Amino acid sequence: MYPPIIVTVDVVLMTLCLDALCVALLRRPNDPFAGELALPGGYVHAQEDGDAEDAAYRILREKMGIKPPYLEQLATFAGDRRDPRGWSASIAYFALVSPTTEATWQPVSELTKLAFDHAAIIQAAVERLRNKSAYSVLPAYLLPQTFTLAELQKIYEQVLGSPLDKSSFRRKIKELDLLDQVTGSFQVGNQRPAQIYRLKKMVTFDRTLSQSAPRKAARSGQ
Amino acid sequence: MYPPIIVTVDVVLMTLCLDALCVALLRRPNDPFAGELALPGGYVHAQEDGDAEDAAYRILREKMGIKPPYLEQLATFAGDRRDPRGWSASIAYFALVSPTTEATWQPVSELTKLAFDHAAIIQAAVERLRNKSAYSVLPAYLLPQTFTLAELQKIYEQVLGSPLDKSSFRRKIKELDLLDQVTGSFQVGNQRPAQIYRLKKMVTFDRTLSQSAPRKAARSGQ
DNA sequence: GCGCTTAGTGGCAAAATACCACGAACATCA
DNA sequence: TGATGTTCGTGGTATTTTGCCACTAAGCGC
CATH class of the missing domain: 3.90.79.10 (Nucleoside Triphosphate Pyrophosphohydrolase)
Incomplete structure (x- = not known):
């Protein structure tokens, strides 16, 4: 037709x-x-x-x-x-x-x-x-399956185009609660070894993170 | 083929x-x-x-x-x-x-x-x-061209499904800076008249609001 | 041991936000 | 005219979030 x-x-x-x-x-x-x-x-x-x-x-x-x-x-x-x-x-x-x-x-x-x-x-x-990237761990998919928080932060900075504060970044990532620790450490050279993480296995409902939670309801998932 | x-x-x-x-x-x-x-x-x-x-x-x-x-x-x-x-x-x-x-x-x-x-x-x-709706004035398109802030707040509450605080809501809307005051008032009955607003004419680049600004850089765009 | 580098945490001030209360401006009615 | 009721609009305070910076921890090389 x-x-x-x-x-x-x-x-x-x-x-x-x-x-x-x-x-x-x-x-x-x-x-x-x-x-x-x-x-x-x-x-x-x-x-x-x-x-x-x-x-x-x-x-x-x-x-x-x-x-x-x-x-x-x-x-x-x-x-x-x-x-x-x-x-x-x-x-x-x-x-x-x-x-x-x-x-x-x-x-x-x-x-x-x-x-x-x-x-x-x-x-x-x-x-x-x-x-x-502002409210998800999407940039983690740009890294290998396991990575350190410092590596993750670098990726975020590259994607967002601006430097981030280490302390704030780690706090944010932790409260998103989408990473799992991998027992076992890692050294790049002559410094303290860094904890290794990986993305949590999750049902990718796609639209899970973006909703802003009411203030009182703290993320209680341990 | x-x-x-x-x-x-x-x-x-x-x-x-x-x-x-x-x-x-x-x-x-x-x-x-x-x-x-x-x-x-x-x-x-x-x-x-x-x-x-x-x-x-x-x-x-x-x-x-x-x-x-x-x-x-x-x-x-x-x-x-x-x-x-x-x-x-x-x-x-x-x-x-x-x-x-x-x-x-x-x-x-x-x-x-x-x-x-x-x-x-x-x-x-x-x-x-x-x-x-969490970061835009989209629900305003559900209203007539001119409206009061109280009406707007009601729409938001209906769309989001939860009640909002009047003071916080007005602060948020004001700093989004997407509404224009309409000189002229309005009365529903036996109460104080409410200011009337309308959506600003704007180039709808679609992706303007969602970016989170660095803390120090206050929204200076007049 | 000392010095170097990066990892990781804690504290504090500033900003954003929730929550509540109060005054302002109308209408109605006595 | 003044009291009362209703919604409008704003201001203050406590709490939470966030930016910023300092400090300790843990490795390596020497």
Whole structure:
């Protein structure tokens, strides 16, 4: 009845390389925008993908060989001006991984021209990450599974772009109560060993932290 | 190449009726789910709609006769299980209007079975409204263009579901600095007249309030 | 042992917030 | 005109949260 709409899923896969927030980009083999850099993405495979999140995971597996520990839907970018072939919709996701994984990373601060509106998508992802970092442990997904609080603080500072006070940071993290201590210590060299932590296993209801609790009801979970 | 994906735009249009948060629903004339209640929505019209937001506005105009003062993209609900016709994607928006407008409203607290996954979409919209209400003046869009602070506070209490302190509420609203005084007063009856306010005209960059400012840097933007 | 570096904690002042009370400005009615 | 009732609006105080800084702890190298 209507000309079909092009539906793709694109993923902003972020990590930290060399103390800078980076995003995974691929050079497009085909038109449109052949040869230019673009987010990893692709068509929805109606037979394989049960939903859009499945598609995002499949794309990351096929094109990046990665199963990210964190994935969330970002927004949908749709319209008739973003793809020369016609009206298109890109369901954008954003994912966080630890820096070990192999890929071609590009610092988000020095992005050249990208295919489609992918620059805008990346910008939205970075903003979302910044915002959520203020009240969640999201940046922890940018680290290896285990880490020290000092490492975590550095990541926060890089993501938020401003230095944090050690004491306040640790207090905040502790009261969020989303980390587990790992018995066993760690030394970087000639200093006191640091306690190692990992993210708690949790049912990721997605919307758990953002609610502001009434004052009297102190977090009583020991 | 692939079977086409059904792309629709659905809008959660909310208002306040009789002190309860309500959502606009329409009875579906056609299959699937003929006769059941559903969100106002429809296919994207590739010729008319420049982007998905255009489609949302068009749908509200055509089906509701409304141009809402607030509209924002909520999320995209996609998969092969939500529409019996096959793989589908619903780009969901949520909109707020003042209660004057005519429509068939349904309180969000007593929703019966709805078509598709529209119940889940509505739930997501309500959560988003609740969350954003904690740090924005979003609930003001549920009121007429001008209102008193007492009226605004009531709306907040209804949306958040808990009573607020008058003094704290007014302080918070004032420092958000998103309201303009309207010279001229108002009396409901036999009491002191209340100052009237309206929303400031503003460039709705969407993501302006949520950033937490460093302590020393007081909001100096006049 | 001493000096160095980083980890981790504690204290205090300042800011934000909850809670409560009081005065202000109207209307109504005697 | 003045007393009373109602809501508007603001100010004060106690409590909580937060920023800031200092200090101790625990390792290493010498």
